[in-house]
Amino acid sequence: MKRLTRILGIALTAALLSVGVASAASLGLTTGKLGAGSVAVNGCTSSSLTATRNVDTNGNVTQVNVLSVPQACAGQTLAITLENSSHTSLGAASALVGTCTGGCTATVTGFGTVSAANVTAYALSLTQ
Amino acid sequence: MRRLTIISRRLAIAIVVATGASVGVGYAASLGLGSNQLHAWSQNLTKGTCNQTSATADDTYVQQALPNSTAGGAATALTISPLAGAQNYAFIRFDLSGCSLPTTAGADSATLTVFVTTNGNDTVSLFPVYSNWSSSTLTWNGVSGLTIGSTATTSFSAASNGSATVTVTADVDSAIKAGTLWGWELRATSGTAIVGIGASENASSMKRPSMTLSYEK
Numbered sequence: 001m002k003r004l005t006r007i008l009g010i011a012l013t014a015a016l017l018s019v020g021v022a023s024a025a026s027l028g029l030t031t032g033k034l035g036a037g038s039v040a041v042n043g044c045t046s047s048s049l050t051a052t053r054n055v056d057t058n059g060n061v062t063q064v065n066v067l068s069v070p071q072a073c074a075g076q077t078l079a080i081t082l083e084n085s086s087h088t089s090l091g092a093a094s095a096l097v098g099t100c101t102g103g104c105t106a107t108v109t110g111f112g113t114v115s116a117a118n119v120t121a122y123a124l125s126l127t128q
Numbered sequence: 129m130r131r132l133t134i135i136s137r138r139l140a141i142a143i144v145v146a147t148g149a150s151v152g153v154g155y156a157a158s159l160g161l162g163s164n165q166l167h168a169w170s171q172n173l174t175k176g177t178c179n180q181t182s183a184t185a186d187d188t189y190v191q192q193a194l195p196n197s198t199a200g201g202a203a204t205a206l207t208i209s210p211l212a213g214a215q216n217y218a219f220i221r222f223d224l225s226g227c228s229l230p231t232t233a234g235a236d237s238a239t240l241t242v243f244v245t246t247n248g249n250d251t252v253s254l255f256p257v258y259s260n261w262s263s264s265t266l267t268w269n270g271v272s273g274l275t276i277g278s279t280a281t282t283s284f285s286a287a288s289n290g291s292a293t294v295t296v297t298a299d300v301d302s303a304i305k306a307g308t309l310w311g312w313e314l315r316a317t318s319g320t321a322i323v324g325i326g327a328s329e330n331a332s333s334m335k336r337p338s339m340t341l342s343y344e345k
Contacts, residue, residue, distance in 0.1 A: 048170075050232055117342060126167045
């Protein structure tokens with residue numbers, strides 16, 4: 001009986017080691033599939049969404065609105081940088097994309113005092 | 129033999145639990161790496177100007193004393209009166225359709241210039257108009273049917289004859305996004321005089337309303 005127990009113990013150890021190796025392989029393969037996760041994120045904004053901005057009386061940017069944001073992007077962080085003609089940042093801000101029905105307009109505020117006349121480009125990103 | 133069976137069952141359970149835990153770790157790693165994925169893009173803006181003259185202006189004034197009369201089309205001056213029972217309000221707008229601006233465009237800067245032809249001690253305030261009107265039909269009684277902002281965008285002193293330029297960037301920016309600029313109602317918010325500003329029909333082009341507009345699209 002002791003011998004049988006010892007054999008079973010060895011078998012158990014071997015089995016667990018095998019599972020461990022298999023798990024490592026699983027992790028490796030799963031890690032390799034993480035690119036598919038990236039595709040899923042891109043899928044919410046496969047096209048470059050259009051941004052507009054509002055100004056105050058002095059012509060400074062008060063907010064940037066990104067139009068037609070798919071619902072799938074809800075919960076992601078929308079970051080926007082206002083750039084001049086040299087693509088130097090004039091101001092940056094971000095906000096979480098909220099939930100809504102259909103295409104949403106995501107609004108980002110808090111760029112500081114940036115004259116709209118000096119803004120020649122927007123750099124935008126969505127992160128999960 | 130029974131003890132062997134029990135040991136075998138425990139072994140099977142242990143393997144199942146260990147395997148399940150490993151799979152769980154795998155999913156956690158997936159989520160962690162997925163959270164760092166990024167979608168980025170950029171949007172370049174085109175800058176331009178589209179200054180407005182009397183050629184694209186429409187203006188008129190309405191008279192409390194003649195509540196069903198129109199004054200647009202022929203008047204060379206727009207009168208503004210704060211007198212009780214005889215108030216006059218002026219209206220000015222520009223047709224921006226020639227600028228071919230999409231509703232995603234915006235105003236970087238916009239200034240309205242009017243010329244005071246009859247001065248007085250009034251402060252004239254500009255209230256944004258958000259609904260359609262035409263100088264050929266607008267009357268005092270018709271003003272109540274318009275949607276007009278309750279807060280003045282800006283104001284100027286009519287104390288002396290000559291040009292008065294005010295900044296209207298935010299109003300024009302909003303109008304571009306709305307698709308049409310319906311302009312402003314000009315009303316005396318202080319003072320006691322009847323003042324006049326040049327209309328788009330004024331014989332002198334320098335006395336007509338004009339607007340500078342720098343935009344992005």
